[in-house]
Amino acid sequence: MDIRELVERIKKISKKEINIMEFCGTHTHEIFRYGIRQLLPENIHLLSGPGCPVCVTSEEDIDYIIELAQNYDLSIITFGDLVNVPGNNGSLNYLRAKGKEVIVVYSPLESINIAKQNPNKKYLLIGIGFETTAPNLAFTLIKAKEENIKNLYFLSLHKLTPPAMKAILDMGEIKIDGIIGPGHVSTIIGRKGWEGLFNEYKIPFVIMGFKPEEILYGIYHLVKIIEEEKPALINAYEKSVKEEGNKSALEYMYKVFKKGSASWRGLGIIEDSGLILNETFEEFDIRKIYPQKTKSIKLKNNYCRCGEVLRGVIKPTDCPLFGKSCTPESPKGPCMVSSEGTCSAYYLYGGE
Amino acid sequence: MEDIILLSHGNGGEATRKLIEEEILKYLGNEILEELLDSALIDIKGKIAFTTDSFVVSPIFFKGGDIGKLSIYGTINDLSVMGAKPLYVSVGFILEEGLSLKEFRKILESMRSAVEECGVKVVTGDTKVVEKGKGDKIYINTTGIGIIEDGISWHGRRIEEGDIIIINGEVGEHGLSIMLERLGIKTEEIESDLAPLHNLTLPLLKISNGIKFMRDPTRGGVASVLNEIAQKYNVEIEIDEDKIPVKPWVKNASEILGIDPLYSANEGKIVIVADKKEEKKIMEFLRNHPLGQKAQIIGEIKGKGKRVYLKTKMGTKRILDPLKKDLLPRIC
Numbered sequence: 202m203d204i205r206e207l208v209e210r211i212k213k214i215s216k217k218e219i220n221i222m223e224f225c226g227t228h229t230h231e232i233f234r235y236g237i238r239q240l241l242p243e244n245i246h247l248l249s250g251p252g253c254p255v256c257v258t259s260e261e262d263i264d265y266i267i268e269l270a271q272n273y274d275l276s277i278i279t280f281g282d283l284v285n286v287p288g289n290n291g292s293l294n295y296l297r298a299k300g301k302e303v304i305v306v307y308s309p310l311e312s313i314n315i316a317k318q319n320p321n322k323k324y325l326l327i328g329i330g331f332e333t334t335a336p337n338l339a340f341t342l343i344k345a346k347e348e349n350i351k352n353l354y355f356l357s358l359h360k361l362t363p364p365a366m367k368a369i370l371d372m373g374e375i376k377i378d379g380i381i382g383p384g385h386v387s388t389i390i391g392r393k394g395w396e397g398l399f400n401e402y403k404i405p406f407v408i409m410g411f412k413p414e415e416i417l418y419g420i421y422h423l424v425k426i427i428e429e430e431k432p433a434l435i436n437a438y439e440k441s442v443k444e445e446g447n448k449s450a451l452e453y454m455y456k457v458f459k460k461g462s463a464s465w466r467g468l469g470i471i472e473d474s475g476l477i478l479n480e481t482f483e484e485f486d487i488r489k490i491y492p493q494k495t496k497s498i499k500l501k502n503n504y505c506r507c508g509e510v511l512r513g514v515i516k517p518t519d520c521p522l523f524g525k526s527c528t529p530e531s532p533k534g535p536c537m538v539s540s541e542g543t544c545s546a547y548y549l550y551g552g553e
Numbered sequence: 554m555e556d557i558i559l560l561s562h563g564n565g566g567e568a569t570r571k572l573i574e575e576e577i578l579k580y581l582g583n584e585i586l587e588e589l590l591d592s593a594l595i596d597i598k599g600k601i602a603f604t605t606d607s608f609v610v611s612p613i614f615f616k617g618g619d620i621g622k623l624s625i626y627g628t629i630n631d632l633s634v635m636g637a638k639p640l641y642v643s644v645g646f647i648l649e650e651g652l653s654l655k656e657f658r659k660i661l662e663s664m665r666s667a668v669e670e671c672g673v674k675v676v677t678g679d680t681k682v683v684e685k686g687k688g689d690k691i692y693i694n695t696t697g698i699g700i701i702e703d704g705i706s707w708h709g710r711r712i713e714e715g716d717i718i719i720i721n722g723e724v725g726e727h728g729l730s731i732m733l734e735r736l737g738i739k740t741e742e743i744e745s746d747l748a749p750l751h752n753l754t755l756p757l758l759k760i761s762n763g764i765k766f767m768r769d770p771t772r773g774g775v776a777s778v779l780n781e782i783a784q785k786y787n788v789e790i791e792i793d794e795d796k797i798p799v800k801p802w803v804k805n806a807s808e809i810l811g812i813d814p815l816y817s818a819n820e821g822k823i824v825i826v827a828d829k830k831e832e833k834k835i836m837e838f839l840r841n842h843p844l845g846q847k848a849q850i851i852g853e854i855k856g857k858g859k860r861v862y863l864k865t866k867m868g869t870k871r872i873l874d875p876l877k878k879d880l881l882p883r884i885c
């Protein structure tokens with residue numbers, strides 16, 4: 202079906218005033234980039250969810266990283282946008298400008314070479330992301346262990362998506378009629394990965410791809426099951442998502458990690474929603490070496506409403522800082538920092 | 554033992570003299586430079602264009618060029634888009650202790666051939682050496698002077714509603730090729746678009762007086778140049794996603810890295826604003842030029858305003874914002 206036909210079909214069947222939430226930040230961005238909202242009838246409201254790994258990183262975890270970098274002789278190795286997220290004592294980018302070593306890599310495997318080439322230095326690799334990136338980090342740790350690397354430590358900020366979705370549904374702050382399931386995450390966990398959630402809540406759930414026609418195709422199915430009141434868990438991205446997911450990736454992941462509690466911005470601490478290193482990889486675990494002090498400090502940046510944005514409770518434009526003191530050039534919160542963040546999508550593509 | 558750059562090469566003494574005379578002059582020498590005066594003495598009559606730029610690219614060698622060639626073409630292009638015929642350049646090197654002489658020679662050779670191709674002379678220069686770790690192998694600053702023939706400058710012509718926006722070829726290649734190079738990804742087709750533009754801009758300005766603006770979309774890409782135009786001239790711009798030429802490898806890489814080709818740097822491209830009446834003449838010229846075969850009209854000036862809009866392939870419209878932060882790949 203081409204785009205026009207899909208849009209016509211959606212218009213034809215859509216009657217109810219409905220809210221659908223896209224979990225994934227990449228969906229948020231693609232929906233904006235292609236102006237998909239403009240194509241949909243006005244009674245379909247798209248809400249953005251918590252599917253941006255940098256955005257859901259909690260304030261405490263950011264402060265912990267900054268503290269580790271400042272107080273111990275550790276060079277930080279990490280990815281992309283994390284370096285720009287402001288904590289109470291500046292961002293990693295700021296630390297770098299002040300002379301701390303902060304290395305941004307594209308692939309975690311680079312950290313092994315860096316550690317090998319500089320045996321006198323100590324490195325901290327920060328793993329961040331959902332089920333999509335965790336297998337890669339797991340692979341890196343397996344290699345590091347095989348090669349007996351002693352000057353590389355690891356901090357896992359990895360999180361699992363179904364528990365976050367569940368938390369939002371449990372909070373019940375907003376009416377959600379259907380969920381746009383994340384395409385990339387589902388390639389790893391499979392359609393099956395969502396079954397627990399679906400069976401518990403019986404909420405219409407459609408896994409979809411990222412091309413505009415794939416998104417519209419998915420939305421069509423979602424609207425259909427909502428209108429017909431026949432909730433289902435549908436895989437509308439069959440070309441990439443298998444029923445069982447990617448077994449070998451999952452195997453790697455659970456060779457290295459086990460489920461543990463994780464702290465989410467906006468959602469708080471959720472049991473079994475994160476990945477922590479299991480006993481075999483303890484020697485790499487920075488949390489064991491310099492444990493995180495639990496402290497509840499008053500945040501200087503408490504005007505940022507990212508937490509509510511992540512839960513779909515407010516739109517970025519409802520945040521008083523949006524577009525004023527908070528812009529991608531000088532972000533006040535992670536939702537504006539990350540290229541997957543909802544605030545940045547609204548800002549860059551002119552969200553209403 | 555490999556010959557490398559040492560701190561003594563920058564101390565102003567015998568080693569410096571040797572580096573200049575036996576290496577740099579050997580490649581870039583000419584009657585003016587060889588005099589080694591404190592300033593070059595040159596005669597120019599008429600209106601001159603004058604520009605400077607510094608080059609810090611890493612890796613210093615990449616598919617389609619290297620930092621040396623880039624430092625010459627980059628400055629040539631800044632002159633070319635203003636309608637100036639490039640004449641003289643200065644070259645300042647900042648070398649990091651430990652740079653291999655072999656690599657330095659390779660860069661000098663590439664600069665020599667670039668200078669020759671563009672018909673310019675390096676007339677003055679400087680070389681400094683910094684301690685290991687205080688630089689990244691080599692940085693180059695170049696300054697260029699060009700002369701503008703009477704009547705060919707576009708400067709001062711008024712941009713109006715209905716004017717067309719042209720690009721001379723596919724966008725985003727330089728930036729993405731460097732990024733892929735850093736990732737160690739190499740294929741046949743991945744290559745920077747690095748090229749000198751004077752042979753295109755100068756004849757174009759001669760055949761058409763309908764050119765109203767030209768700029769090479771380097772850092773920040775085409776999107777940033779369009780936003781600069783919108784803000785500087787108070788116009789609204791609309792471009793058509795379907796019309797923007799993009800090579801397949803650029804498209805693939807941009808999807809994987811999460812970087813829009815419209816924000817990725819180019820080194821052989823020009824964004825042109827022109828009078829619609831001249832459309833046929835300009836497009837015919839461009840498409841017959843080796844650097845303009847894939848030229849496209851990508852959009853138009855819509856009237857007063859200050860925003861750039863993009864019409865997507867699906868017929869929807871959105872803002873095309875100027876680049877607001879570093880291009881970093883997505884992690885999800």
Ligand code: SF4
Binds near residue numbers: 510523532535537544
């Ligand atoms: S606009 Fe900025 S301050 Fe407001 S919620 Fe978004 S990131 Fe936080």
